[in-house]
Amino acid sequence: MPSVRTTLKFLLALAPAVTVALPQGRIVARQESAAASATSAAPSASPSAPPAAAAPPASGLSDVDILQFALTAEHLEAAFYKQGFAKFPAAEFAKVGVNDAQLKTLMNVGQTEAIHVTTLLSVISGAGAQPVQPCDYNFDAALADPQTMIATARTLEAIGVSAYLGAAPLVNSSTVLGAAASIVTVEARHQATIRLLSGAEPVPSAFDVALGPRAVFTLAAQFIKSCPQGSNLNIQPFSAIALQNPTAATTGQQLKLADANNPAGAQFCAFINGSGNMFSKIDAGSCVVPQGLQGEVYMMITKSQSIADADILAGPSVLTTS
Secondary structure (H helix, E strand, O other), rough: OHHHHHHHHHHHHHHOOOOOOOOOOOOOHHHOOOOOOOOOOOEEEOOOOOOOOOOOOOOOOHHHHHHHHHHHHHHHHHHHHHHHHOOOHHHHHHHHHOHHHHHHHHHHHHHHHHHHHHHHHHHHHHOOOOOOOOOOEEEOOOOOOHHHHHHHHHHHHHHHHHHHHHHHHHHOOOHHHHHHEEEHHHHHHHHHHHHHHOOEEEOOOOOOOOOOOOHHHHHHHHEEOOOOOOOOOOOOOEEEOOOOOOOOOOOOOEEEEOOOOOOOOOEEEEEEEEEEEEEEOEEEOOOEOOOOOOOOOEEEEEOOOOHHHHHHEEEEEEEEEO
């Protein structure tokens, strides 16, 4: 795996070719997780092949745009860990069963996220662009207590892996792609470590899931209050999913939309994870959690049996099945 120094050297060598700064936009969605009542499901993908990624928008993103996208996610993760460890002393983690060695490992996860931030800052600056700055975050619910912090970290690391995988097809430079790969492998180790710390199977599936930029920003938006001028990426998140009685999803459980008529045109609940993409027909505002889901699952509301951006009406929301 390339070192940070090697990564910087490779990417800075590319700098003259990628100097497009991101246009301004706004992140203006908040995401709700949940679960409660509904109807039938039919799998549309086999576990023998990796699931298809939600199609990224044809927005002509440059490699620097993709690096800015990655930096935005890394800023969020680094801030989350920094605030969490500042809030909870070791004694608080010990109360929920986290020993000193486990806490050291968890803190190292936060430290590597901070290193990812400084690396991307240097790379983007070296490419002649102004790096996006950290946003103002709201982690109040995510940092309610150490146990909730660990659960949120598990979800954030899963989203981080999916974000890098979803951005990979948009990258033009093999050098940038290789550097991003050196980060995503670490993100995957983070997630496996935190799943193990949570008492879950560290490798729940043979494949990870790729998410396009709009889906990732929909998930990130719940934590973002505002961003500095010039640091808003020009990526519009989808509407949030509102479900009744939030809870962990289980096979056969009915999920009920808070409003059966919203979003308009909703036909399917899409469940995306390493086992494949599955669709459950929405009937009277309800759908059923299908069998075969493992680990973190991305749920979307769609107008057809497709997770292309044009077919997504709301979501994703993250459901934890195992």
